[in-house]
Amino acid sequence: xxxxxxxxxxxxxxxxxxxxxxxxxxxxxxxxxxxxxxxxxxxxxxxxxxxxxxxxxxxxxxxxxxxxxxxxxxxxxxxxxxxxxxxxxxxxxxxxxxxxxxxxxxxxxxxxxxxxxxxxxxxxxxxxxxxxxxxxxxxxxxxxxxxxxxxxxxxxxxxxxxxxxxxxxxxxxxxxxxxxxxxxxxxxxxxxxxxxxxxxxxxxxxxxxxxxxxxxxxxxxxxxxxxxxxxxxxxxxxxxxxxxxxxxxxxxxxxxx
Amino acid sequence: xxxxxxxxxxxxxxxxxxxxxxxxxxxxxxxxxxxxxxxxxxxxxxxxxxxxxxxxxxxxxxxxxxxxxxxxxxxxxxxxxxxxxxxxxxxxxxxxxxxxxxxxxxxxxxxxxxxxxxxxxxxxxxxxxxxxxxxxxxxxxxxxxxxxxxxxxxxxxxxxxxxxxxxxxxxxxxxxxxxxxxxxxxxxxxxxxxxxxxxxxxxxxxxxxxxxxxxxxxxxxxxxxxxxxxxxxxxxxxxxxxxxxxxxxxxxxxxxxxxxxxxxxxxxxxxxxxxxxxxxxxxxxxxxxxxxxxxxxxxxxxxxxxxxxxxxxxxxxxxxxxxxxxxxxxxxx
Ligand SMILES: Nc1ncnc2c1ncn2[C@@H]1O[C@H](COP(=O)(O)OP(=O)(O)OP(=O)(O)O)[C@@H](O)[C@H]1O
Ligand SMILES: [Mg+2]
Numbered sequence: 001x002x003x004x005x006x007x008x009x010x011x012x013x014x015x016x017x018x019x020x021x022x023x024x025x026x027x028x029x030x031x032x033x034x035x036x037x038x039x040x041x042x043x044x045x046x047x048x049x050x051x052x053x054x055x056x057x058x059x060x061x062x063x064x065x066x067x068x069x070x071x072x073x074x075x076x077x078x079x080x081x082x083x084x085x086x087x088x089x090x091x092x093x094x095x096x097x098x099x100x101x102x103x104x105x106x107x108x109x110x111x112x113x114x115x116x117x118x119x120x121x122x123x124x125x126x127x128x129x130x131x132x133x134x135x136x137x138x139x140x141x142x143x144x145x146x147x148x149x150x151x152x153x154x155x156x157x158x159x160x161x162x163x164x165x166x167x168x169x170x171x172x173x174x175x176x177x178x179x180x181x182x183x184x185x186x187x188x189x190x191x192x193x194x195x196x197x198x199x200x201x202x203x204x205x206x207x208x209x210x211x212x213x214x215x216x217x218x219x220x221x222x223x224x225x226x227x228x229x230x231x232x233x234x235x236x237x238x239x240x241x242x243x244x245x246x247x248x249x250x251x252x253x254x255x256x257x
Numbered sequence: 258x259x260x261x262x263x264x265x266x267x268x269x270x271x272x273x274x275x276x277x278x279x280x281x282x283x284x285x286x287x288x289x290x291x292x293x294x295x296x297x298x299x300x301x302x303x304x305x306x307x308x309x310x311x312x313x314x315x316x317x318x319x320x321x322x323x324x325x326x327x328x329x330x331x332x333x334x335x336x337x338x339x340x341x342x343x344x345x346x347x348x349x350x351x352x353x354x355x356x357x358x359x360x361x362x363x364x365x366x367x368x369x370x371x372x373x374x375x376x377x378x379x380x381x382x383x384x385x386x387x388x389x390x391x392x393x394x395x396x397x398x399x400x401x402x403x404x405x406x407x408x409x410x411x412x413x414x415x416x417x418x419x420x421x422x423x424x425x426x427x428x429x430x431x432x433x434x435x436x437x438x439x440x441x442x443x444x445x446x447x448x449x450x451x452x453x454x455x456x457x458x459x460x461x462x463x464x465x466x467x468x469x470x471x472x473x474x475x476x477x478x479x480x481x482x483x484x485x486x487x488x489x490x491x492x493x494x495x496x497x498x499x500x501x502x503x504x505x506x507x508x509x510x511x512x513x514x515x516x517x518x519x520x521x522x523x524x525x526x527x528x529x530x531x532x533x534x535x536x537x538x539x540x541x542x543x544x545x546x547x548x549x550x551x552x553x554x555x556x557x558x559x560x561x562x563x564x565x566x567x568x569x570x571x572x573x574x575x576x577x578x579x580x581x582x583x584x585x586x587x588x589x590x
Contacts, residue, residue, distance in 0.1 A: 055458055086463060090462050106456075106474075107553050
């Protein structure tokens with residue numbers, strides 16, 4: 001099976017600057033199909049920027065970033081990279097789901113409308129099919145009865161679960177989570193992590209930026225610790241958490257553990 | 258008028274029977290406003306006196322007012338004014354959307370064009386602009402379509418192609434679009450950037466995320482000042498005499514007044530019509546605002562969701578019920 005040998009995500013010396021501020025400094029890492037990777041690091045270390053590069057919400061300055069072997073946001077012609085047309089970039093993003101810290105649900109639409117919007121507009125799925133699928137997804141995240149609720153009438157945890165269902169409705173092959181529980185009251189964190197855990201068990205490839213060490217230890221297959229735009233340390237989460245090799249990792253873990 | 262009886266105490270609390278034998282709560286005496294009441298009474302007296310006086314005052318010529326308020330010439334002129342308002346607002350809104358998007362784009366050429374347009378059309382009086390549009394056929398006797406410095410493909414004489422009515426609409430629309438563009442821009446900027454980002458991450462194109470996600474949300478911010486602009490436009494149409502277009506409400510009333518030597522009653526006639534149209538427009542604005550407040554207006558997660566949120570469900574249920582009832586009926590027939 002050569003297919004399984006193509007990694008889901010492969011970053012090869014990826015760099016990114018905002019003006020003179022170099023946020024990502026030659027990041028190299030690999031995420032296998034079905035792998036759950038937790039990205040850990042202090043504020044400003046470039047975790048969000050890296051996630052956003054993966055679905056080309058930000059463009060990479062240097063290095064190569066591939067999803068299933070395909071360059072993200074660029075076409076390779078000879079030894080030059082050509083930026084994709086916005087339409088082609090949009091087509092690439094369809095297959096990558098993203099969940100945000102502040103949910104970013106569409107407030108003028110009900111939960112169902114939020115979920116069916118992209119399948120109907122982007123993938124041209126029929127309305128009845130889209131609604132049936134949306135209801136199935138809502139049930140899967142434990143919100144079968146909340147389809148007609150507007151986001152403002154849902155708790156933070158419920159909103160984030162709708163946001164996860166919305167991303168799943170596009171049948172992504174990769175899910176990116178940017179601190180999905182950081183904006184939640186502590187008692188609501190568990191319900192979102194449970195959904196993510198079930199998703200991981202179903203075989204979804206996931207990259208998760210989080211400070212939930214318990215989730216990293218229990219669910220993740222790999223852990224990457226970033227600081228100052230570089231990968232400081234990576235490996236099996238249980239090993240890294242129990243026995244960090246780097247001073248910076250130790251210092252960070254002593255604060256969050 | 259103001260009853261401060263027990264039934265009006267404590268708004269917001271659950272309505273309990275008067276003098277209920279529940280645990281004795283603090284007896285709240287509502288704050289009284291004696292000055293407020295006094296001023297209200299004085300104003301009421303002045304208003305009544307003014308109306309009483311006006312009804313009997315001969316200068317108002319209520320008989321002429323009554324004769325002309327529903328005159329065919331006046332109601333036709335009112336319809337022309339309404340048309341001027343609606344057409345120029347619709348064109349202005351479309352132009353404004355384009356201008357606002359151009360202003361917000363990262364393309365420096367678009368940005369400058371939009372900025373320059375706003376500078377010209379906001380920087381000169383609308384009366385002057387309308388006069389210019391009226392002189393269009395003097396400045397440009399022919400309108401031609403083709404490439405610069407080459408023989409035109411099509412050529413029209415300006416004067417017979419564009420009527421004063423159309424020139425008035427163009428003049429009003431171009432001027433208004435500059436103001437509306439700023440309102441639209443503020444509306445778009447008021448939408449959280451995360452919204453466009455979420456739409457983009459779902460694979461939606463920029464146009465899709467604009468039309469489906471950003472602009473519907475910006476409507477909440479855009480509609481109130483735009484309602485203001487519509488009402489303001491209704492009254493600005495009285496300046497089209499500069500074009501010169503003379504069949505609008507104000508010009509028509511003035512012409513009739515001149516022939517009758519009675520300016521006052523026809524000013525009242527025009528005012529009554531302007532007020533009536535404004536009132537209708539305000540009702541329209543109310544419903545538009547309600548429409549675009551969906552999901553945002555009732556942000557309080559109330560149990561049993563009273564008021565606005567409950568209403569749609571009840572209507573939906575009602576529709577289902579009445580539909581079932583109708584099919585029943587058909588079966589019986
Ligand atoms: N659009 C932008 N323009 C300019 N600078 C930016 C932009 N986005 C991020 N940055 C900068 O890049 C750096 C890394 O930001 P990033 O959001 O990736 O960090 P992070 O690891 O996700 O931090 P946090 O835990 O606070 O979310 C920060 O210094 C930030 O100020
Ligand atoms: Mg971040």
